[in-house]
Amino acid sequence: xxxxxxxxxxxxxxxxxxxxxxxxxxxxxxxxxxxxxxxxxxxxxxxxxxxxxxxxxxxxxxxxxxxxxxxxxxxxxxxxxxxxxxxxxxxxxxxxxxxxxxxxxxxxxxxxxxxxxxxxxxxxxxxxxxxxxxxxxxxxxxxxxxxxxxxxxxxxxxxxxxxxxxxxxxxxxxxxxxxxxxxxxxxxxxxxxxxxxxxxxxxxxxxxxxxxxxxxxxxxxxxxxxxxxxxxxxxxxxxxxxxxxxxxxxxxxxxxxxxxxxxxxxxxxxxxxxxxxxxxxxxxxxxxxxxxxxxxxxxxxxxxxxxxxxxxxxxxxxxxxxxxxxxxxxxxxxxxxxxxxxxxxxxxxx
Numbered sequence: 001x002x003x004x005x006x007x008x009x010x011x012x013x014x015x016x017x018x019x020x021x022x023x024x025x026x027x028x029x030x031x032x033x034x035x036x037x038x039x040x041x042x043x044x045x046x047x048x049x050x051x052x053x054x055x056x057x058x059x060x061x062x063x064x065x066x067x068x069x070x071x072x073x074x075x076x077x078x079x080x081x082x083x084x085x086x087x088x089x090x091x092x093x094x095x096x097x098x099x100x101x102x103x104x105x106x107x108x109x110x111x112x113x114x115x116x117x118x119x120x121x122x123x124x125x126x127x128x129x130x131x132x133x134x135x136x137x138x139x140x141x142x143x144x145x146x147x148x149x150x151x152x153x154x155x156x157x158x159x160x161x162x163x164x165x166x167x168x169x170x171x172x173x174x175x176x177x178x179x180x181x182x183x184x185x186x187x188x189x190x191x192x193x194x195x196x197x198x199x200x201x202x203x204x205x206x207x208x209x210x211x212x213x214x215x216x217x218x219x220x221x222x223x224x225x226x227x228x229x230x231x232x233x234x235x236x237x238x239x240x241x242x243x244x245x246x247x248x249x250x251x252x253x254x255x256x257x258x259x260x261x262x263x264x265x266x267x268x269x270x271x272x273x274x275x276x277x278x279x280x281x282x283x284x285x286x287x288x289x290x291x292x293x294x295x296x297x298x299x300x301x302x303x304x305x306x307x308x309x310x311x312x313x314x315x316x317x318x319x320x321x322x323x324x325x326x327x328x329x330x331x332x333x334x335x336x337x338x339x340x341x342x343x344x345x346x347x348x349x350x
Contacts, residue, residue: 071144075137085155116153119146159191167321168242175273176251185247194243224253231255237268263334
């Protein structure tokens, strides 16, 4: 059973599964000098070779260097000791994909083949050339404000990028399944370097419930409002905490199912998790892309049923953490996203 994730508090990019195909060596852009480029190399930049009938193979040991210079990114791949000419290199790109192959010793070797570039590029402005034993590819970014942390989307690159965008703002996971909320929270907390809080064991501890005592039993004895009030008190205490991933109660009895209890959830980025009928990664991607075309979906990190979405970046995403911080400082009064002046009193609002 897969899990579909969609955003209620938008425009973030969250981690994906961890492909091990590439070993990355990242260097600050200021530390990389531009080599001299021969006229022959410039004449061959961006050249696309026709498909080869040579035997092909892929390598998972390609070493590359990567740097980001705001408006463009530079990728340097090792060609090895073999003398590769520009005519033996195949480079093709779309807005979100990059394929690099070289012909050598009667074989066509794939150095890079990804449809998950970290961001969108302008393929018509791509330039490539050979510098000694390295193939250098310069890609123009569509969004200069988006900082790339690697050439491809990966668990490490996206968690690094998301952590910087969040600026300490916490994440609240809500949905139908308490178990799934907990599983996803653990993965996100580890990836982002945040602390994890699960509201269920806190509720049990505060109410002296036995481990076997279920929320349904509590609801039957004291009413569902009692469960929601108990979790709302926990969310209240967590709303001022930074760098926390909170797994809330699933089902009908938690605070998230009551609109009046959302004022503390608005203190962070709230993510809704729902179960999907998809049985594999491709069908899950297709299902969610049909429902929410602006989201790009990734599935399964190790054995955890997690689907995470990437939303189209806009300049407003960089302002959200600051606005969340202001909302918390004013006391989480429930006026998100239209924050009222400090003197505003929600109790006097009709």
